Amino acid sequence: MTKLNRKKMARKLWLLSLLFSSLSVANAQVVDVPLNHPSYRFIDRMEAKGLVRQVRNGTKPISRLKMAQILLEIEENASSSSLTRIEREQLQWLKSQFKCELERLGEGIPLASVSSPRWWALFPRKEKEGLICLDPVLAFSSQSKGSRRVYHRTTGVKVYGYLSDAVGFYLYARDSSEWAKGNIRWKPANPQEGFWDVPFPQKGIGHTGSYGKRIDHDEVDAAFSLRLPWFRLSIAKGSNTWGPGYRGQLALSDWAPSYGQIKLSAQYGNWLDFTYIHAFLHSNIVDSLRSYRTDQGYERILHKRKYLAGNRLEITPIPGINVGVSETIIYGERDPEILYLIPVMFLWSAQHYLGDPDNLQMSADIDLNLIRHFKLYGCIFVDEIYVSKIFTKKQHNWVGLQGGLFWVDLLENLDFRAEYTRVNPCVYSHKFPINNFESYGYLLGHQIGQNADQLYLEANYRYIRPLLLTLSWQQDRKGRVPNAYEQYHSPSQRFLSGRVKRQQSWALRVSYEPLRALFLKIGCRFIANPKGEQTELSFGLEYNL
Numbered sequence: 001m002t003k004l005n006r007k008k009m010a011r012k013l014w015l016l017s018l019l020f021s022s023l024s025v026a027n028a029q030v031v032d033v034p035l036n037h038p039s040y041r042f043i044d045r046m047e048a049k050g051l052v053r054q055v056r057n058g059t060k061p062i063s064r065l066k067m068a069q070i071l072l073e074i075e076e077n078a079s080s081s082s083l084t085r086i087e088r089e090q091l092q093w094l095k096s097q098f099k100c101e102l103e104r105l106g107e108g109i110p111l112a113s114v115s116s117p118r119w120w121a122l123f124p125r126k127e128k129e130g131l132i133c134l135d136p137v138l139a140f141s142s143q144s145k146g147s148r149r150v151y152h153r154t155t156g157v158k159v160y161g162y163l164s165d166a167v168g169f170y171l172y173a174r175d176s177s178e179w180a181k182g183n184i185r186w187k188p189a190n191p192q193e194g195f196w197d198v199p200f201p202q203k204g205i206g207h208t209g210s211y212g213k214r215i216d217h218d219e220v221d222a223a224f225s226l227r228l229p230w231f232r233l234s235i236a237k238g239s240n241t242w243g244p245g246y247r248g249q250l251a252l253s254d255w256a257p258s259y260g261q262i263k264l265s266a267q268y269g270n271w272l273d274f275t276y277i278h279a280f281l282h283s284n285i286v287d288s289l290r291s292y293r294t295d296q297g298y299e300r301i302l303h304k305r306k307y308l309a310g311n312r313l314e315i316t317p318i319p320g321i322n323v324g325v326s327e328t329i330i331y332g333e334r335d336p337e338i339l340y341l342i343p344v345m346f347l348w349s350a351q352h353y354l355g356d357p358d359n360l361q362m363s364a365d366i367d368l369n370l371i372r373h374f375k376l377y378g379c380i381f382v383d384e385i386y387v388s389k390i391f392t393k394k395q396h397n398w399v400g401l402q403g404g405l406f407w408v409d410l411l412e413n414l415d416f417r418a419e420y421t422r423v424n425p426c427v428y429s430h431k432f433p434i435n436n437f438e439s440y441g442y443l444l445g446h447q448i449g450q451n452a453d454q455l456y457l458e459a460n461y462r463y464i465r466p467l468l469l470t471l472s473w474q475q476d477r478k479g480r481v482p483n484a485y486e487q488y489h490s491p492s493q494r495f496l497s498g499r500v501k502r503q504q505s506w507a508l509r510v511s512y513e514p515l516r517a518l519f520l521k522i523g524c525r526f527i528a529n530p531k532g533e534q535t536e537l538s539f540g541l542e543y544n545l
Contacts, residue, residue: 030065048375050373053369090465097516132160173221204255244377246419249379260280273315281439306330323366327362329351364379414460421448467510502530
């Protein structure tokens with residue numbers, strides 16, 4: 001297919017989607033819950049307690065309407081003894097934040113003290129055309145480790161709303177500054193190294209402006225969604241997480257900066273969810289053919305095109321068991337491929353049809369909630385594997401593995417979690433740099449990167465509804481990252497080969513939420529590695545971050 005024909009076909013698909021949007025629509029809300037919202041932690045706990053059995057929350061974000069439905073299901077299934085007093089307070093607290101969606105479902109808010117609009121949005125506005133809610137975003141934090149100290153300030157706005165019941169929109173914009181005494185937080189020199197050798201590892205940031213000991217950066221997430229009779233269509237800039245992981249996900253995580261995407265999602269009955277995305281990534285590779293310098297010396301730097309296409313099925317064969325399977329493919333240096341724009345396409349075969357120029361990944365995960373108060377989960381991520389020669393040392397098998405246990409109510413309101421993640425050598429990287437599993441210099445998968453593993457233990461205790469205490473222990477190991485020639489010409493790379501970096505840490509964190517979305521956070525972390533021992537202290541006050 002010529003370049004002109006590909007453009008014509010893409011234009012036809014776009015016009016077809018606009019035609020669908022003009023059809024009659026279902027009565028449903030189409031705005032997602034941000035990935036850091038405390039409701040995700042709460043429903044994870046309720047799922048382990050057996051109070052909700054068909055959540056399928058391995059694909060995030062989920063919609064505000066679905067979250068409201070889950071909260072109602074928990075309330076309907078809960079007896080007077082199945083929820084603790086603090087859990088009942090949490091449930092009502094969260095219901096107040098989904099007031100609009102509960103009203104659409106025909107449900108009221110039982111506690112008048114939290115049903116006032118000021119509790120579910122600071123500036124809500126209802127009109128006959130729909131609803132709009134606006135909240136400011138404010139945050140300040142500091143982190144210190146030895147002689148290094150970093151301060152972080154963020155301001156912004158968060159807006160979401162609905163036009164009738166068919167159209168939803170979301171905007172989350174924030175402007176941040178970071179300044180430091182000592183080395184400032186910065187991106188890793190090599191994304192495949194994960195978070196190693198970074199003074200204060202944090203989730204990805206995009207474009208930055210550097211001013212001595214200060215950097216400025218602004219981030220925005222936005223979405224415009226249409227609810228069609230058969231599926232939901234979104235044009236957005238945001239992040240996705242695929243998989244059951246708690247500390248990080250192998251298939252897709254939110255470690256990298258958010259990216260532009262077209263998303264299609266559908267639910268069939270109460271047992272199957274389907275999601276398709278086509279994302280526009282940042283390659284961080286300069287396109288020398290399109291970049292240039294003017295006669296006056298001004299440079300215009302353009303980067304090579306890079307994309308991610310992926311689809312995911314999540315099913316509940318029986319209540320208490322959720323199974324997910326997904327495919328993703330990274331490609332670039334050309335226009336979007338029509339084969340990768342077909343939501344139900346088997347990407348593995350599509351790549352072969354195109355001559356195998358791209359980087360395909362597959363994953364499967366399971367979430368078991370069969371024993372009350374226990375959740376077991378696991379995931380396998382396959383970058384490349386020879387099934388017929390899986391135990392042959394001369395064949396490279398690039399896989400990642402993750403498994404976890406979540407034990408609820410060891411004592412009342414006390415939880416315990418254990419999670420192990422292993423990423424074999426050569427996972428996430430490719431012989432063609434454009435196909436590396438990364439965007440803007442950050443991994444799209446688990447943040448430890450290849451040839452590494454992580455063991456994470458955590459205990460959470462909620463003393464009162466606003467107050468959460470967390471004690472955690474973490475061990476990380478990281479081997480050498482092989483180059484592209486070694487990756488494709490040497491026998492299978494041994495796990496944790498080369499000089500191994502080791503690090504252990506203990507952490508105590510306190511989170512206090514006296515008002516909706518207002519958090520006071522204090523933390524202390526003790527770190528031990530070959531460079532010595534250090535204590536990291538952190539303090540933060542945030543509203544709607």
